[in-house]
Amino acid sequence: MNESAEIPTAAAIRLAEMGLENFAPYLMNRIMGRYNAALQTEMAALGLTTPQMRSLAVLSTIDGILIRELAVYAVVQQSTLSRALDALDRDGLIRRETDEIDSRATRVFLTDSGRETYERLWPHMSLAYEAMFKGIDEAQKRAFVGTLKTMLRNIRKHDF
Structure with a gap:
């Protein structure tokens, strides 16, 4: 049996003993919650939701x-993404095309308007990112x- 699949023993430290402030998944969720909240005003001004913002951000680096x-x-989640993409498509920020190799698959591309919207949001994303690392030197970062x-890499299910 591989180590990551082993069932914890009764001796494993319980969350109450460890404390939320020492539980990495809790801390990561809190950090991402604050990051997303820091962008709410700017996203709302652009008519974007968090899934739409994340989609535009990914497409800005991996278009198509x-x-x-x-x-x-x-x-x-795919169902949430589908609704987000419908809205982005309706607003002219993305376009969808059938994949040339697999006609059952669809690729998503940023339009010029989508790239402009993302570029308007990026400075706010960058500031929120830098705020997370305030007081942390470059080596620690x-x-x-x-x-x-x-x-x-330890937990992912995909090759990317």
């Missing part, structure tokens, strides 16, 4: 991605991001 991959990168990458 398959919808199933976008769901993974944007960390959005690199080490932390490296640790997050390792953690993601």
Whole structure:
């Protein structure tokens, strides 16, 4: 049996003993909740929801991605993503095209308007990102991001 699949023993530390302030998943959720909340005003001004913002952000770096991959990168359930993409398409921020290799699959592309909207939001995203790292030197930041990458590799279900 592989170690990550082992069932914890009764001796494993319980959450109440560890405390929320020492439980990494809780801390990561709190951080992302604050990050998303910091962007709410700007997203609302642009008529965007969090799933739409995440989709535009991913598409700004990986344009033409398959919808199933976008769901993974944007960390959005497929049903929620579908509604978000419908709204982005309706607003002219994305376009969807059938994949050339697999006619059952769909690729998503940013339109010029979508890129402009993302570019208007990016400065706010960048400021919120920098606020998270206030008082953390560059070496600590690199080490932390490296640790997050390792953690993601440890738990991910996809090759990306």
